Amino acid sequence: MPVVRGAVAIAKGMGVTFREMLSPTKVENYPDGPGPTRGAVLEERYRGAHVLQRDENGLEKCVACFLCAAACPANCIYIEAAENTEEQRISSSERYAKVYNIDYNRCIFWGFSVEACPKDAITHGYNFELSVYNRGDLVKRKDDLLITKQVQSKKYRVAFSDEDVDSEYKEV
Numbered sequence: 001m002p003v004v005r006g007a008v009a010i011a012k013g014m015g016v017t018f019r020e021m022l023s024p025t026k027v028e029n030y031p032d033g034p035g036p037t038r039g040a041v042l043e044e045r046y047r048g049a050h051v052l053q054r055d056e057n058g059l060e061k062c063v064a065c066f067l068c069a070a071a072c073p074a075n076c077i078y079i080e081a082a083e084n085t086e087e088q089r090i091s092s093s094e095r096y097a098k099v100y101n102i103d104y105n106r107c108i109f110w111g112f113s114v115e116a117c118p119k120d121a122i123t124h125g126y127n128f129e130l131s132v133y134n135r136g137d138l139v140k141r142k143d144d145l146l147i148t149k150q151v152q153s154k155k156y157r158v159a160f161s162d163e164d165v166d167s168e169y170k171e172v
Ligand code: SF4
Pocket: 061, 062, 063, 064, 065, 066, 067, 068, 069, 079, 097, 116, 117, 118, 119, 120, 121, 122
């Protein structure tokens, strides 16, 4: 009986293989397509490199509550908080993230930080070309992560409503 069961399992597995072999091949236009994802076709829920969001007034949504850093199982988020002043307002709340780093040497894109954020300040974008020659370059800083400093694919705009994307959003 085990031999028969094994043969049936192999036949089932090979059935899947042959079905896939005969189905039409999908060709993605990567890396020759236009835009930051260069023709790659990504699902709407794709979790790419993170994006720090701004609100409708252009202020940073992050209020330096550290919940994302606490939720991250890889301990890859580093934040330093600072107080907003009347002269210099960075976020709408009392505090803002003076330093916000994500270490992509450690990040495993689980999305826990995104889920933990009470302000929708950190989200996943669609950018995935993160390869570098120097490990230090995988530590992305606030300036790399802010929505106004990134170029995202058009599909990203579909996944987020217009009010989540500020006017300086760059579309390619
Ligand atoms: S990104 Fe969100 S969870 Fe993380 S510190 Fe900022 S407001 Fe808090």
